[in-house]
Every structure is written in C-alpha cells, then in structure tokens.
Amino acid sequence: MRRTVFPHKLLPWLLLAPQLAITLIFFYWPAAQAFRQSVLREDPFGLSSQFVGLANFRKVLNDPAYLNALQVTVVFSVLVAFFALGIALFLAVQAEKIIRGKGLYRTMMIWPYAVAPAIAGMLWLFMFNPSFGTLAWPLRQLGINWNPLLDGEQAMALVVAAATWKQISYNFLFFVAGLQAIPKSLLEAAAIDGASRRHAFWTIVFPLLAPTTFFLLVVNTVYALFDTFGIIHAVTGGGPGRSTETLVYKVYNDGFVNLIMGDSAAQSVILMVIVIALTAFQFRFIEKRVHYG
Amino acid sequence: MDNGTHSPLAARGAARTIAHLWMILGVIIVAFPVYYVFIASTHSVQTILRPPLPLLPGAEGYENYRAAFSGEIDRIGGVSLWRLLGNTTLIAVGIAVGKIVISMASAYAIVFFKFPFRMACFWLIFITLMLPVEVRIQPTYKVMVDLGLIDTYAGLILPLIASATATLLFRQFFMTIPDELLEAARVDGAGPWRFFKDILWPLSLTNVAAIFVIQFIYGWTQYLWPLLVTNSNEMNTIVIALKKMVSFADADTPWNLVMVTSVLAILPPILVVVLMQRWFVKGLVETEK
Numbered sequence: 001m002r003r004t005v006f007p008h009k010l011l012p013w014l015l016l017a018p019q020l021a022i023t024l025i026f027f028y029w030p031a032a033q034a035f036r037q038s039v040l041r042e043d044p045f046g047l048s049s050q051f052v053g054l055a056n057f058r059k060v061l062n063d064p065a066y067l068n069a070l071q072v073t074v075v076f077s078v079l080v081a082f083f084a085l086g087i088a089l090f091l092a093v094q095a096e097k098i099i100r101g102k103g104l105y106r107t108m109m110i111w112p113y114a115v116a117p118a119i120a121g122m123l124w125l126f127m128f129n130p131s132f133g134t135l136a137w138p139l140r141q142l143g144i145n146w147n148p149l150l151d152g153e154q155a156m157a158l159v160v161a162a163a164t165w166k167q168i169s170y171n172f173l174f175f176v177a178g179l180q181a182i183p184k185s186l187l188e189a190a191a192i193d194g195a196s197r198r199h200a201f202w203t204i205v206f207p208l209l210a211p212t213t214f215f216l217l218v219v220n221t222v223y224a225l226f227d228t229f230g231i232i233h234a235v236t237g238g239g240p241g242r243s244t245e246t247l248v249y250k251v252y253n254d255g256f257v258n259l260i261m262g263d264s265a266a267q268s269v270i271l272m273v274i275v276i277a278l279t280a281f282q283f284r285f286i287e288k289r290v291h292y293g
Numbered sequence: 294m295d296n297g298t299h300s301p302l303a304a305r306g307a308a309r310t311i312a313h314l315w316m317i318l319g320v321i322i323v324a325f326p327v328y329y330v331f332i333a334s335t336h337s338v339q340t341i342l343r344p345p346l347p348l349l350p351g352a353e354g355y356e357n358y359r360a361a362f363s364g365e366i367d368r369i370g371g372v373s374l375w376r377l378l379g380n381t382t383l384i385a386v387g388i389a390v391g392k393i394v395i396s397m398a399s400a401y402a403i404v405f406f407k408f409p410f411r412m413a414c415f416w417l418i419f420i421t422l423m424l425p426v427e428v429r430i431q432p433t434y435k436v437m438v439d440l441g442l443i444d445t446y447a448g449l450i451l452p453l454i455a456s457a458t459a460t461l462l463f464r465q466f467f468m469t470i471p472d473e474l475l476e477a478a479r480v481d482g483a484g485p486w487r488f489f490k491d492i493l494w495p496l497s498l499t500n501v502a503a504i505f506v507i508q509f510i511y512g513w514t515q516y517l518w519p520l521l522v523t524n525s526n527e528m529n530t531i532v533i534a535l536k537k538m539v540s541f542a543d544a545d546t547p548w549n550l551v552m553v554t555s556v557l558a559i560l561p562p563i564l565v566v567v568l569m570q571r572w573f574v575k576g577l578v579e580t581e582k
Binding site: 002003004005006008009011012013016018019020022023025027028029030031033034037087090091093094095097098099101105107108109110111113115116117119120122123126131132133134136137138165168169173174177182187197205229230233234248251252255256264265268269271275276279 | 324514517
C-alpha cells in the first residue's frame, strides 16, 4: 500500500466500473449459470428443469465417450508439452552457443506465435493432405498408407505436430531468457574443473532452468487443453471416430451441436476445476521462485 | 540481442558451426509451413493439386491476389476479402485498445486510491484468469443472445476485453512509481487526470506497446468466440472465413484462393510481431513471469 493516495471516493469506482461490469456480466454470471445447470436436468426444449444433484456428473464420468475424450486430452497434452518444450530447449541452447546472427534466428523463430491455432492446423493439413500435400507424397512413396483423414493415429500425429509447431516460439523465448540469467561464473568454474559441456549442461544449466521449465510446463498444459480447440476444429473435427476429440472439443460439441445442456454444463464445471488447479499450482510455484530467485 | 556480452554458453570453433546448422534446421522447420502456403498462393489450382509443389514462387501470384481482392472470395464465401481484413483488424485493435484502457483504469484505481473493498476488486479481476471462455461456453452464449450481441462488433469485442494479466502488469508497474513523484505532483496541485496524463502515461509507454502487441495477436487469432457469436458471413473474421472455405472433401475448393486468404490471415500479425519484436519479447517474458 502506498503512503500517498488521491483522496477521491467516487472516482476509483468509476475507473473500475468497466472492467468489473464486463467480468460480472461475461465471466461470473455465466460461470454461476454453468454451476447451476450442472445440477439440473432440462428437457430438450428448455421448458422445464429439475434438480438432479450430481447425476449429471455421474453420467458424464461414466460415459465412455467422455472417458475417451479424457484419454485423448491427456495423450495430446503430454505429447505437445513434451515436444514443444524439448525442441524449444534444444534450440535455445544452440542459439546461446552462437555469437553472431542470434537476432536473425530469433526473428524467424517467433513467427508461429502470430499464427492463429486454426490456421496453424490448416497449414499442416495443406502440407500433409493425402490428396495433394507435398509432404504426404514422400510418405506414400515410402509405402506408408498415409491418410490422416481416415486413420486416427495419423490424425493425432498431425494435430500434435501443428500444436507443437505453434508453441515452440513461446517456449524458445522463455528458455533463452532463462539461459541468459545463468551466472557465467558457475559455468566457468565447471570448465576449470574439467567438466565436459554435456556434463555441465545436465548438472548445472538444466537444474537452474527448472523454474522456467515448470512455469512453461503449466503454460503448455493450459495451451494444449484450451487454445488448441481451433486446431482440432479446423483439422479433424474430433475425428476420425472421436480419435482426436479433446475435452474442450466435446464440451463445444455437446453444447452446440448435440444440445445436451446438463452434460455440457457438468463438463464445463469439471474443466473449471482443472483450470483452477493448474492456476493455483502455477502461482504457488511462482511464490517459491521469488524466494530463490 | 547481440550486444557484445557473450552468453555464458557461447561455444567456439566446430561446436559453434554445428549450433548454426541446428538453428538453420530449426528455422526451416518453423518457417516452412508459412513459406509453403506463400508459394502455394502464387500457383494455379492445377499446380497445387499436383504434388510435389515447386519450391519457388509461380507466375500466377499476381492473378491469384488480384482475383481474391476483386470479388472472387465474395463469390465463394459471401463476403469480400476487404471486409474480412477490416473486421479482423477492427476486432484485434478493439480488443487490444479496450484491454489497455480498462486495465490501466482498474490498476490506477487500485494503486493510487484508497477505498473499501479495494483488494476484493483486485481479486475479482484476478480470478477471471481461471474462467476462460472454453469452460463457460454455453451460458456465455446465452448472455450474448439475451443482450442482442450476436453478429455485432460489440459482441465480438466486449466480452474479450476483461484482462487479468494486463491489470496485473499495470498494477505491478504502478507500484514501482516512487511516492515522491505523486507527492510532488500533488504539491503542484495536480489532480488524478493531470498526474496520469503528464507523469504516468509517458512512463508506461513501453508496457503499453508490449501489451498492445500481445493482445493484438490474441484478438487476431481468436477462433472459438467468433465461431459462437457470428452467424452472418459479413461478420466473420478472416480465420473463420478461411475455415469455412476449406473443405478437403470437396473437389471444387479453389485452393489458390484459399492459399491467398491464408497468407493474408497470417501476414499482418507476423508483421506486427516481427516489427515490434523488442517490446513484444520484453512484454511476453516479463508479464508472464
């Protein structure tokens, strides 16, 4: 709290009014509605509804389609986070070894950040489209029966590639910042002790990067869970045969295409719990980082 | 970036050359999809449909772009390319400016005034971080219908301008302003507006630029929200329109025009990020920590 403040009483409320109004109307009210609907069951015409307790949750959690979406989401998120973090870290380390031309590389690396997820998905589908994708063509020449529009695993590979590609930029920038914060003296000491560069990387650099890596792990998980909706929607539509249907895609599909309100609301509430857990985890960890950092 | 102080990881000799080679490979992978769609946009449909695609631009570029801008997109998608670009720019700028205005106002209120429930207001804004659109799709859509915001610019922009991250950043920054500055201003008889306009705003410019870039990209790349709240083609963003144009099963898809539209959908945000790189990188790495 500051020592000096302006004495006005009404003005701060006026300044806060637009933001508060928007959060109340478009965030809190709908979120409250999602909770309310999640314990009600409505008839398809929305004419009447009755309280059903946790029945919607029970139904959702016993639904094989939901469990499938949960599994798809876990596989998808783990793969995207692993590859996006791994590739970005590798490239950030290479970039730090370089003296001239770093700026140019960075300029090229940040492009995908600016590409909408849905378009990132489409770009990859253009390249790997079974009928005219230039990169699908060599796969066929190698005798691979490449058709991501029919084969679930290939569809998953394609959306993972597009989602990973888009996230590399972000992770790269953070890893570069993290690497630059490592004290030079530590590495010099290791070099004097005769440690190989590889050894020094795993024993000094990697542990010191842990805060950045944990932070990025949370961000990448949230990204894979929510921001990749566009990729799935534009590339596979959850298919073929639900093989790329993630939790967020299913909420959208049940609520807007299949119009099952109670289930959709219960799914929303489950997602909300996941986000709250992830955000809480992130901030707990950031507090820790302040102590050590 | 290259300011003479070498990174603690800087390598020499062969190791450095190998690092360059890896970076070149990385850049090729990262830039290739964008390059590929650009190349495709300069070829005819026949060439695009007959893989492999040439690695160099074709001769149809001018014709493709001219056709796209002079009514061909209108014929396929029911809305002109100009209108799509206009809509998307308006939404992206609207969201970025809107977020900056209301977040600065909130942070100013929270930091420079004392009033009941001050921190409660802060937490109320902060918690919206945990309520992304994706977890409240259905009821938020209903609010939009009830308020008559479907197919309006207000509907596309307003619900997205609440910003916990921007408010957080401005609050943090305002807290670093020394008390002496405010005291001096008050001795000179400056009110809240004068203090903001003459002292705080000029000091905030770097932060404003950083947030502008990040939020412009956020606005430009929106997908789920415009998908929900627009029915009319006239209100589409370029991203949504592109998705509607692309049908991989349909043999009649005018791929050359799809490629042109893709290029135009990714070029403006890439330019913004590349040209405002300095503020963007600083803003990204500092805000999110």
